[in-house]
Amino acid sequence: MKKRNALIFAVGTSVFAIALPTLISINIASREALIGEQNYMLATARGLLRSSEKAADQVDKGFKELRALQSVQTCDPEQIQVMRKIDLASAYIQAIGYVSGNKLVCSSMGKDSLDLGPVDIVQPSGAKLRRNVEFDFAKGLKFIVIERDSFAAVIQKDVPLDISKDIENISITTLSKSNPETLTARGFIDPKWISALNNQQESTFIDKGHIIAAVSSQRYFLGAVVATPVTGLASRTRAIAWIIVPVGILAGIILWLSVIYFLRGQLALPAVIKTAIKRREFFLTYQPIVNLQTGDWVGAEALVRWKRPDGKTMAPDIFIPVAEDSGLIQLITEYIVETLSREAIGFFDEFPRFHIGINLSAADLHTPQTVSLMRKVAKATSAKPGSLIVEATERGFTDPKLANGVISSLRADGIQVAIDDFGTGYSSLSYLENLELDYLKIDKSFVDTIGRDTATSNVVTHIIEIAKTLDLMMVAEGVETELQANFLRNRGVQYAQGWFFAKPMLFPELYSKLRARAMRSYSEA
Numbered sequence: 001m002k003k004r005n006a007l008i009f010a011v012g013t014s015v016f017a018i019a020l021p022t023l024i025s026i027n028i029a030s031r032e033a034l035i036g037e038q039n040y041m042l043a044t045a046r047g048l049l050r051s052s053e054k055a056a057d058q059v060d061k062g063f064k065e066l067r068a069l070q071s072v073q074t075c076d077p078e079q080i081q082v083m084r085k086i087d088l089a090s091a092y093i094q095a096i097g098y099v100s101g102n103k104l105v106c107s108s109m110g111k112d113s114l115d116l117g118p119v120d121i122v123q124p125s126g127a128k129l130r131r132n133v134e135f136d137f138a139k140g141l142k143f144i145v146i147e148r149d150s151f152a153a154v155i156q157k158d159v160p161l162d163i164s165k166d167i168e169n170i171s172i173t174t175l176s177k178s179n180p181e182t183l184t185a186r187g188f189i190d191p192k193w194i195s196a197l198n199n200q201q202e203s204t205f206i207d208k209g210h211i212i213a214a215v216s217s218q219r220y221f222l223g224a225v226v227a228t229p230v231t232g233l234a235s236r237t238r239a240i241a242w243i244i245v246p247v248g249i250l251a252g253i254i255l256w257l258s259v260i261y262f263l264r265g266q267l268a269l270p271a272v273i274k275t276a277i278k279r280r281e282f283f284l285t286y287q288p289i290v291n292l293q294t295g296d297w298v299g300a301e302a303l304v305r306w307k308r309p310d311g312k313t314m315a316p317d318i319f320i321p322v323a324e325d326s327g328l329i330q331l332i333t334e335y336i337v338e339t340l341s342r343e344a345i346g347f348f349d350e351f352p353r354f355h356i357g358i359n360l361s362a363a364d365l366h367t368p369q370t371v372s373l374m375r376k377v378a379k380a381t382s383a384k385p386g387s388l389i390v391e392a393t394e395r396g397f398t399d400p401k402l403a404n405g406v407i408s409s410l411r412a413d414g415i416q417v418a419i420d421d422f423g424t425g426y427s428s429l430s431y432l433e434n435l436e437l438d439y440l441k442i443d444k445s446f447v448d449t450i451g452r453d454t455a456t457s458n459v460v461t462h463i464i465e466i467a468k469t470l471d472l473m474m475v476a477e478g479v480e481t482e483l484q485a486n487f488l489r490n491r492g493v494q495y496a497q498g499w500f501f502a503k504p505m506l507f508p509e510l511y512s513k514l515r516a517r518a519m520r521s522y523s524e525a
């Protein structure tokens, strides 16, 4: 990575790394606050409904006890005595008595007749409700009267709301679901919110700047709705943000420091590569290439390896691009060619039909120095025509004029040319037609799709067709299974390399294995 790009990248990622987690954490904080507020409202509504259901339970129980007194005359002392007991035992019932028309004829308060006024709501269960009854003996207070089978219970309107009397800033209501009318209420409640209970047992939503929770009873025709202004959310968000935002910022800083650490490594890498060249930390491995028809080893690809002084190895996929970007790749190519010249002195005299492939980068293809370098290695290894192959990726041909000059000279010297990682760049048929090539290497990423049902499974077949059209020999890379090998062989691919056949190995191992194979075929002949 170039220094300027790295700096732009560092500044960009720093801003991004701090801002993004901060924004995300603010977003999380406000979402958490909303969820928290909705849960709180729901809990309040449930509590309110529970208290209304308790009142309804006590009324039901009282009515049952009165109905059970069948032998007793209406309003006789024994019945009034039972009414008093029910009244005393209940925290919700203010009075319970006998009704005739709109009058409470007698009750737990005695034999005085009390006027109840007309019925407001008749529930499907048969219960009749009066919502705002006033009595002379309790001026200023309003009561709900529940009537069933000629008995009536009087409940003070605010009693079910008591559970939430300490909660500020919340509007609450209990209601009759059968005919959505408010039974008890405190604060602002939009009657439309009550209809949210239509079919659901519970619901939370936001409307008119309020967070609303509505719950419905399973046992009675009762419901409860509570609402609070959304403005209360800001303080809850702030409280959560105090916890979450610092965590987000910390995560951002850690991310940012990791990016800086990575970049420092990247920026320092060219200097380390230079030192590694001087200290001769690079070495070569050779991966055999097999003839798919005969199984013979026909060649090998030289692959560079870097063993760091700490014993760790670094993959070429990491340091080769850095060497290319920092102008060090030619030093590495030189190093590789020298290593091969040293390791394989006179090699092709012994194995004249074998070939060795060397990877070249774009910069190598753009300088005539590469030609003299290759002549040196050809001489040292006693190369015959076709013994050495240079492998270049599509990026190597971005300046075709320069590259073609070097390629023509190499081919004139009997060195063949392979296009590597074919299909991963921007190659087009017309561009390939204008290059002097001998081999096309099918990239591992396409070989991997063989036998799999992926979007790119057909690409390998198209690449094979292109190679045949251009009359190029093919080498499939990264063959790992028999299925892949059979597929490629059946479609006319001549050569392959991959772990299915052999992994990259050091030169002495390659040499001894080649000798053993030669001996075997000599003795079989």
Ligand SMILES: Nc1nc2c(ncn2[C@@H]2O[C@@H]3COP(=O)(O)O[C@H]4[C@@H](O)[C@H](n5cnc6c(=O)[nH]c(N)nc65)O[C@@H]4COP(=O)(O)O[C@H]3[C@H]2O)c(=O)[nH]1
Pocket (backbone or CB within 6 Å): 287, 302, 303, 304, 315, 316, 317, 320, 336, 359, 360, 361, 391, 420, 421, 444, 477, 478, 479, 480, 497, 498, 499, 500, 504
């Ligand atoms: N998973 C798997 N991998 C397999 C299999 N068969 C071969 N490979 C790996 O596939 C890569 C093939 O090399 P490449 O396509 O030329 O790709 C090479 C080449 O582009 C570059 N490179 C390696 N050595 C040199 C070099 O000396 N000079 C230059 N300029 N580039 C090199 O680095 C790339 C990566 O090289 P490596 O890490 O050695 O990785 C090698 C090889 O070890 C297999 O069956 N399974």
